[in-house]
Amino acid sequence: VLERFRDRLSPRVEAVVASADRLAEKRLLRSLGIPTALFDDEVSLDAPCIVKTRRGGYDGRGQIRCTTSAERLAAVAELPDPIVEGLVPFDREVSVIAARSADGDIVAYPLVENVHVDGILRTSVAPVDGPDPTGLVTTFLDRLGYVGVVAIELFDVGGELVANEFAPRVHNSGHWTIEGAVTSQFEQHVRAVCGLPLGDASPIGRSTMTNIIGELPDMRAVLAEPGAHLHLYGKEPRAGRKLGHITHVRRDG
Ligand SMILES: Nc1ncnc2c1ncn2[C@@H]1O[C@H](COP(=O)(O)OP(=O)(O)OP(=O)(O)O)[C@@H](O)[C@H]1O
Ligand SMILES: [Mg+2]
Numbered sequence: 001v002l003e004r005f006r007d008r009l010s011p012r013v014e015a016v017v018a019s020a021d022r023l024a025e026k027r028l029l030r031s032l033g034i035p036t037a038l039f040d041d042e043v044s045l046d047a048p049c050i051v052k053t054r055r056g057g058y059d060g061r062g063q064i065r066c067t068t069s070a071e072r073l074a075a076v077a078e079l080p081d082p083i084v085e086g087l088v089p090f091d092r093e094v095s096v097i098a099a100r101s102a103d104g105d106i107v108a109y110p111l112v113e114n115v116h117v118d119g120i121l122r123t124s125v126a127p128v129d130g131p132d133p134t135g136l137v138t139t140f141l142d143r144l145g146y147v148g149v150v151a152i153e154l155f156d157v158g159g160e161l162v163a164n165e166f167a168p169r170v171h172n173s174g175h176w177t178i179e180g181a182v183t184s185q186f187e188q189h190v191r192a193v194c195g196l197p198l199g200d201a202s203p204i205g206r207s208t209m210t211n212i213i214g215e216l217p218d219m220r221a222v223l224a225e226p227g228a229h230l231h232l233y234g235k236e237p238r239a240g241r242k243l244g245h246i247t248h249v250r251r252d253g
Pocket of ligand 1: 037050057058059060061085086087088089093116119120121153164165
């Protein structure tokens, strides 16, 4: 069935399949000339590293940070289908969200800065100053003939962008676009995969998105904050689970 519809699926099957396997993902990024962390044999035994399970991990699950070779060996034995990643000495984490239409038009949202706590995204701020990710994301979209929204998580290492991973879809670090951009990432994805013109990805101010993790806040207090937009996902509270997010937009002018 997949073979029959392959050419009609968006985004492309190759991108979706690669994004589900950290090893294939890194190889694909490298093949496009996009830098990634060192991995497997490239990471010397005594270097600090993160051992991750290749498939199925999210929100920092399925990852073990190691500083000694003994820890690394134990982590590789413990995790199913492991990949060893060199620890990237990043200054900060950023992401780029962009879309490519069926006609090959590309729009990119401005750079987003992301703060993770315990491997889970806590806040995203956009737009921020920093290295321009447009060239990198344009290469990615054009070379893959990609149609739809993609998010690429990046490390900013002294102004050089190193890719961590990509999501072939809308992304948590793009949730600010619902209120903070002319066209949200969700509308953008639907436009792209339906063969419609893309929308304006300009920000309408400076947005801060904060995830609600583990437990629900005092809803009345959140809603009493001027300009706060509360989104709840209807999930049962549980430690480390993303339950919703709050966005503030500080409008220009
Ligand atoms: N090689 C690395 N070097 C330094 N820090 C890393 C590395 N890999 C992951 N991290 C840190 O751990 C976080 C989570 O890692 P990663 O994005 O690979 O996992 P994830 O479980 O898919 O997370 P999410 O679902 O939130 O995207 C990263 O955002 C970063 O803060
Ligand atoms: Mg990630």
